[in-house]
Amino acid sequence: MFKLSKKADYGLIAVKHLAMHRDQHACSATEIAEEYGISTMLMAKVLQKLARQRIVTAKHGANGGYLLAKEPSQITALDVISAIDGPVLITSCVTSHGNCGAADKCSVREPLRRVNESILSVLSTVTISHMSEEQHEPVLVELQT
Amino acid sequence: MFKLSKKADYGLIAVKHLAMHRDQHACSATEIAEEYGISTMLMAKVLQKLARQRIVTAKHGANGGYLLAKEPSQITALDVISAIDGPVLITSCVTSHGNCGAADKCSVREPLRRVNESILSVLSTVTISHMSEEQHEPVLVELQT
DNA sequence: TTCATTTGCGACTGAATCGGTCTGATATGC
């Protein structure tokens, strides 16, 4: 529980890799997968999802591969994670079409919604360029308790 | 992914319920379960885990039940969640006995560790009394990017 | 002291999710 899926994990690795190698050649799924010892098939799938959400752009054909579609500072961890795993919702109650049967009785829905907001805020504060930098300046995130 | 388990969810509901009924009688698992339309068996299991982690205290026997072991302001969401689901780790890499095979190659481990810290910080800032109050004062959480 | 009530704990099951694979189609450069 409360864990990133491996696919999302691989997505972050891939995007960071692309960020470090940009303005160079396009990186193929195979290239990235081998670099980090990850299954080629799986990495390909992850990159496809990232491409569909326009986080990376794909170049078909020989010597093709993937390139970042935006500046690393414009891509947040949340972008990558939700591109791969769908929207980040810490409880099933929080979903737009509230399907939680006990919704009317549930007393923790609203507080959890606020916790969810805070986590989204954390994830969208961290960008790929943050993840590549060495220095780590603290940032303050406002949290509605 | 990135979702609270239902058990953790129920745990928060139960603890909040106990917070609202404290200084009254001890609440049995059955009582709480029925109040929110949750399986009695499952709620009992959840409360047992909370008792084992000394978040609630159990009273055996007839008219027994559970009571909060601490002040609601001293119980954080993180306490409840990790009592039920174990430590909160957003990736398997982050664990103490780093079992991630590609650990040495993995370039996102350190950044994700910091994101994990931030989430822990959010979860441990929100207390049960916060979740019971109506007013929601913003709190600033420091986030190491 | 007997009995109903309630917690404690581990084993178990069915369902859902997840990691990972395979196949085939399509696009592109040489």
Place this chain on the structure above:
DNA sequence: GCATATCAGACCGATTCAGTCGCAAATGAA
């Protein structure tokens, strides 16, 4: 035309999760 890539969806096995059951132990009340 062929090798190299991406694209899309079906597919499977393993793990995890929600929920159940049975039995033991503690406690209060009759």
